[in-house]
Amino acid sequence: MDNWDEVRTAFQVARMGTVSGAADVLGVHHATVIRHIDALEGRLGVKLFQRHARGYTPTEAGQDLLRVAQATDDQFNQLVGRLKGQGDDVSGELVITSLASVAPLIAPVLADFQKLHPGLLIRYLTGDRVFRLEYGEAHVAIRAGRAPDQPDNVVQPFIEQKVGLYASQDYVDRHGLPERTEEFPNHLFVGNDDENSRAPFSRWLREYTTAESIAFRCTNNFTMQEAVLAGAGIGFLSEWEATRHPGLIKVMDPLPEWSGTLWLVTHVDLHRTTKVQAFLKFLKKRAKEWSF
Amino acid sequence: MDNWDEVRTAFQVARMGTVSGAADVLGVHHATVIRHIDALEGRLGVKLFQRHARGYTPTEAGQDLLRVAQATDDQFNQLVGRLKGQGDDVSGELVITSLASVAPLIAPVLADFQKLHPGLLIRYLTGDRVFRLEYGEAHVAIRAGRAPDQPDNVVQPFIEQKVGLYASQDYVDRHGLPERTEEFPNHLFVGNDDENSRAPFSRWLREYTTAESIAFRCTNNFTMQEAVLAGAGIGFLSEWEATRHPGLIKVMDPLPEWSGTLWLVTHVDLHRTTKVQAFLKFLKKRAKEWSF
DNA sequence: CATAAATTGTGAATTTTCGCACATTAGAGC
DNA sequence: GCTCTAATGTGCGAAAATTCACAATTTATG
Numbered sequence: 001m002d003n004w005d006e007v008r009t010a011f012q013v014a015r016m017g018t019v020s021g022a023a024d025v026l027g028v029h030h031a032t033v034i035r036h037i038d039a040l041e042g043r044l045g046v047k048l049f050q051r052h053a054r055g056y057t058p059t060e061a062g063q064d065l066l067r068v069a070q071a072t073d074d075q076f077n078q079l080v081g082r083l084k085g086q087g088d089d090v091s092g093e094l095v096i097t098s099l100a101s102v103a104p105l106i107a108p109v110l111a112d113f114q115k116l117h118p119g120l121l122i123r124y125l126t127g128d129r130v131f132r133l134e135y136g137e138a139h140v141a142i143r144a145g146r147a148p149d150q151p152d153n154v155v156q157p158f159i160e161q162k163v164g165l166y167a168s169q170d171y172v173d174r175h176g177l178p179e180r181t182e183e184f185p186n187h188l189f190v191g192n193d194d195e196n197s198r199a200p201f202s203r204w205l206r207e208y209t210t211a212e213s214i215a216f217r218c219t220n221n222f223t224m225q226e227a228v229l230a231g232a233g234i235g236f237l238s239e240w241e242a243t244r245h246p247g248l249i250k251v252m253d254p255l256p257e258w259s260g261t262l263w264l265v266t267h268v269d270l271h272r273t274t275k276v277q278a279f280l281k282f283l284k285k286r287a288k289e290w291s292f
Numbered sequence: 293m294d295n296w297d298e299v300r301t302a303f304q305v306a307r308m309g310t311v312s313g314a315a316d317v318l319g320v321h322h323a324t325v326i327r328h329i330d331a332l333e334g335r336l337g338v339k340l341f342q343r344h345a346r347g348y349t350p351t352e353a354g355q356d357l358l359r360v361a362q363a364t365d366d367q368f369n370q371l372v373g374r375l376k377g378q379g380d381d382v383s384g385e386l387v388i389t390s391l392a393s394v395a396p397l398i399a400p401v402l403a404d405f406q407k408l409h410p411g412l413l414i415r416y417l418t419g420d421r422v423f424r425l426e427y428g429e430a431h432v433a434i435r436a437g438r439a440p441d442q443p444d445n446v447v448q449p450f451i452e453q454k455v456g457l458y459a460s461q462d463y464v465d466r467h468g469l470p471e472r473t474e475e476f477p478n479h480l481f482v483g484n485d486d487e488n489s490r491a492p493f494s495r496w497l498r499e500y501t502t503a504e505s506i507a508f509r510c511t512n513n514f515t516m517q518e519a520v521l522a523g524a525g526i527g528f529l530s531e532w533e534a535t536r537h538p539g540l541i542k543v544m545d546p547l548p549e550w551s552g553t554l555w556l557v558t559h560v561d562l563h564r565t566t567k568v569q570a571f572l573k574f575l576k577k578r579a580k581e582w583s584f
Numbered sequence: 585c586a587t588a589a590a591t592t593g594t595g596a597a598t599t600t601t602c603g604c605a606c607a608t609t610a611g612a613g614c
Numbered sequence: 615g616c617t618c619t620a621a622t623g624t625g626c627g628a629a630a631a632t633t634c635a636c637a638a639t640t641t642a643t644g
Contacts, residue, residue, distance in 0.1 A: 001368040001369065001371070001372050004296035004299065004300045004364075004368070005297045007296065007368065008296045018621070019621080019622065028603085029603045030623095031603070031604085031623080032601080032602055035602085044376065045376065046375045046376065050428040051622070051623095052426040052444075053608095053622070054427075054610075054621065054622095055621070055622085057427050057428040059428055059561065061375050064374060068367050068371045071367065072364050072367065076299065076360065076364075077293060078360075079293070079357060080293050083336050083356065084336065134343075135342065135344060135349050136342040136349040136350070152344075267342060269339040269342055269351065270351070311591075312590075312592085320633085322591085323634085324633075326593070327631080343593095344591095344640085345590090345641070346590085346641070347590095347592085348592090
């Protein structure tokens with residue numbers, strides 16, 4: 001069946017009983033209808049209609065086609081209804097991706113958003129690889145670093161992620177606190193294992209201390225956090241993360257250059273949908289209530 | 293949904309994941325595929341695919357369409373299978389129409405043919421109005437009179453319907469038998485109520501006796517038969533009908549001009565089908581075994 | 585890192601399809 | 615029985631869709 005439009009034409013002819021009637025419904029000339037039917041019958045090798053001066057009467061084959069095409073027509077109409085109305089409600093899947101490190105911040109928001117929309121299935125992807133919006137892998141990405149500038153992406157600033165330098169009580173008991181940056185090489189630091197890390201605080205740290213002093217290196221931000229808590233050294237934690245661990249001691253007053261911006265990124269095609277817009281609005285409202 | 297071919301194109305794109313792949317499957321140029329997708333999305337106002345350098349990834353809307361179109365594709369393929377294989381087996385409906393008067397002759401044949409093809413549904417239409425082949429009302433018609441010459445009809449001679457003049461024993465007891473046609477006006481006849489009846493024996497009767505002597509007139513051939521059996525008068529019965537009623541007395545030797553030919557008529561479009569051919573072959577074989 | 589392969593995207597030429605006009609034919613109504 | 619209407623059917627010019635050719639871009643690979 002190589003031409004679905006011809007089936008649609010035959011369907012209307014079977015419904016109407018006349019070529020002219022079908023042509024009116026389809027909005028084409030009756031000659032077109034005749035040609036479609038002739039072509040379809042020729043290709044199938046089966047007579048679909050008996051032609052007579054009062055119109056076209058479907059044969060058994062034509063009646064069979066009528067039934068099938070009727071079902072198809074219904075299906076397509078329902079599909080159009082779903083597709084057109086789709087933008088108007090928040091349901092189906094909502095796929096969010098972010099760095100794993102912001103999960104404690106985002107997860108509660110997602111949970112609350114899901115409670116607001118019972119029909120919604122939340123998929124929160126955090127992984128080593130970057131999930132790509134242009135492949136449709138996620139509706140919304142929360143990205144760090146400088147503003148991404150991919151042409152198909154809609155980027156907007158989310159929050160300033162303020163970062164502070166912390167140490168555990170245990171570490172302070174053993175090594176004390178550095179009072180000036182000049183003392184940094186005599187301390188132990190927890191840092192990123194990636195020499196080329198683009199995180200601003202990582203670069204800052206590489207600048208102000210020796211490589212040897214960064215004695216505990218992780219590929220994973222969660223691990224870094226745990227290392228600091230365990231007293232492995234001085235390390236950077238986001239302010240909001242630090243507030244969850246009262247035992248931590250602030251090593252220095254935060255510097256503005258440590259902080260990086262988190263960005264909300266969506267794909268152009270999905271950005272306008274009600275679902276994505278509803279989530280972005282909800283997320284930003286919640287972010288305003290954050291005090292760090 | 294005004295263009296089913298575009299749905300089909302979108303379906304293949306969703307299946308293949310690339311425009312090029314879909315174009316190969318569809319046997320068209322990839323530019324055509326792109327334009328179909330663009331047109332469909334434009335008309336629906338919904339993005340069906342996310343475009344990127346590695347191909348097209350269906351959005352949720354695209355996935356929805358994929359499911360629906362997959363079902364449609366399956367349905368259409370099954371339909372094609374049914375339509376193409378339809379000519380090769382005897383199943384579905386077989387609609388026969390004839391004069392009611394030949395029902396005793398035809399019905400047993402139909403019954404046996406049905407026993408031969410368990411999947412077959414026989415519809416035997418006998419009614420006052422003529423069922424018309426060109427409207428697809430019947431596959432095969434058994435017609436009397438001179439050969440019909442409608443252009444779309446395939447006509448072949450079936451049997452000579454020999455007709456004799458009979459009376460019941462009761463009638464003969466009361467009125468005797470006419471020995472020559474000159475005595476006809478003194479007898480009572482059962483005839484057709486239609487003055488213009490084209491049946492040859494009706495015309496013959498009108499010629500050889502007076503209108504008054506045709507005292508019992510019917511519109512229905514069955515009724516005529518019953519009237520003769522009841523002794524209402526002398527009347528025409530087909531030879532095969534008379535053999536079923538041994539009590540009847542033959543008034544005259546049958547004349548050749550009384551008999552008329554029965555014709556088998558089919559519509560051109562249906563004549564070539566296996567089902568019709570099988571029935572015609574079966575019917576003619578059975579007719580050869582008839583001895584009247 | 586450079587090259588090759590695969591894919592999307594777009595303007596011009598070509599093929600196909602469609603619409604129009606008219607002929608034809610079979611019913612409907614008086 | 616005759617006309618009138620409403621269908622189907624067909625040749626031809628116009629319009630639309632398709633193909634072609636080539637550009638642009640991204641990913642895979644040695």
